[in-house]
Amino acid sequence: MVRLVVMTDTTIAVLVGSLRTDSVNRKLAELLAEQAPEGVTVDIVDGLGAIPFYNEDIDNPRDVPASAAALRERVGAADRVLAVTPEYNGTMPAVLNNAIDWLSRPYGAGALVGKPFGVVGATPTPYGGKWAHEDAARSARIAGATVVEDVTVSQSAIEVDVLTDPDVLDRLNRAVRTLAEYEPATVAA
């Protein structure tokens, strides 16, 4: 059972799965930041493309790349995490996968552990990036996040302009609200 509560001062760190200058998903993330409910800050984490591929050889306190350390710090400081991503070849883009890998370590104590996580995105196919979204959710769950399934929006961009369509934007804004308001069920003492 889940409990929905009104939250104030909630920060959602957003990981965008496309590095493209004109990325539709990036623009959607920016719209969600502009239209965030009162008390909710949607914080788009830039610089994912500058983070080296995850490699255990460079993941130690002495020489962890500054870009990866900054990612961990930014996500660690957030209350929630939202991936806004297209699909590449039936799965999530490598840049998002890499970010999740960095966030999954130290094992059992990564920045995603216990963090409510949701995923949305749009692609110009009938399924709207469904496989990428399923894979991102599974990967985040394995990294310790609490996946909030109700958040998921896999939006087809074939017949609508997802950046202006009121129904699409409403669905995505509701996804942000659902993630912001999510509270895990508490076990009665």
Ligand SMILES: Cc1cc2nc3c(=O)[nH]c(=O)nc-3n(C[C@H](O)[C@H](O)[C@H](O)COP(=O)(O)O)c2cc1C
């Ligand atoms: C390498 C590559 C692989 C892709 N594979 C898929 C795919 O498997 N499924 C899908 O829905 N779209 C796929 N697409 C299309 C992307 O979803 C589309 O280009 C989308 O607009 C990219 O998102 P963006 O606008 O945020 O960059 C692929 C695009 C690229 C460049």
